Amino acid sequence: MYSLIKRFFDIVFSFFALVLLLPLFIPIIIILKLTGEGEIFYKQARVGYKNKPFFIWKFATMLKNSASIGSKEITLRNDSRVTKFGKFLRISKLNELPQLINILVGEMSFVGPRPLMEVSFQQYSPQVQSMIYNKPPGLTGIGSLVFRDEELIVTQSPLSPADCYKFNIIPYKGQLEMWYQQKASLYTDLMILFLTAWSVIFSKSQLTYKVFKDLPKRSF
Numbered sequence: 001m002y003s004l005i006k007r008f009f010d011i012v013f014s015f016f017a018l019v020l021l022l023p024l025f026i027p028i029i030i031i032l033k034l035t036g037e038g039e040i041f042y043k044q045a046r047v048g049y050k051n052k053p054f055f056i057w058k059f060a061t062m063l064k065n066s067a068s069i070g071s072k073e074i075t076l077r078n079d080s081r082v083t084k085f086g087k088f089l090r091i092s093k094l095n096e097l098p099q100l101i102n103i104l105v106g107e108m109s110f111v112g113p114r115p116l117m118e119v120s121f122q123q124y125s126p127q128v129q130s131m132i133y134n135k136p137p138g139l140t141g142i143g144s145l146v147f148r149d150e151e152l153i154v155t156q157s158p159l160s161p162a163d164c165y166k167f168n169i170i171p172y173k174g175q176l177e178m179w180y181q182q183k184a185s186l187y188t189d190l191m192i193l194f195l196t197a198w199s200v201i202f203s204k205s206q207l208t209y210k211v212f213k214d215l216p217k218r219s220f
Contacts, residue, residue, distance in 0.1 A: 018100050042058045042059065049135075050135065056102060111193060
């Protein structure tokens with residue numbers, strides 16, 4: 001019943017969100033076309049439901065060949081590969097809005113584990129890999145909430161970006177996503193949606209840990 005209600009919610013609200021946000025999409029599309037490299041949308045292969053690959057939609061925020069230069073698949077705070085307008089889109093999370101298309105067609109949900117690139121997915125333990133996408137990937141989720149400032153965490157870490165991601169972020173993200181697999185419910189999803197909106201307004205808030213008091217403890 002939970003899955004059916006969730007899918008109904010995803011279809012209805014993604015459709016109406018796309019319609020309502022069209023006036024916002026149009027100026028974003030125009031600005032992207034006239035700035036940077038003129039790219040509007042960015043599609044990238046990600047691991048999805050039941051570990052099947054799909055292409056995620058985002059507004060373009062980085063140079064076309066960014067995956068092959070600098071820190072590659074890891075984005076740093078003030079990353080030189082991010083365009084000026086792209087920086088605004090990333091901070092505001094507006095670059096994620098095209099994923100409403102993924103939600104509407106059933107590749108994603110509003111709430112779930114974030115879909116990772118294959119190279120990052122392979123860094124999870126076999127146990128996490130076998131379970132993390134038993135729920136459809138989400139536009140937001142507990143991992144997204146806790147690591148909203150992931151770029152800053154990586155940038156400020158004494159470890160190299162690759163080592164910070166491998167030894168700190170990925171193991172803890174795995175714990176968080178396993179927690180979600182156990183706690184997934186309409187209540188959990190609604191609270192994650194509320195906390196996502198809250199964190200956009202109050203970026204330094206620790207409300208997530210106060211609402212979900214049994215979250216795995218962070219060690220770094």
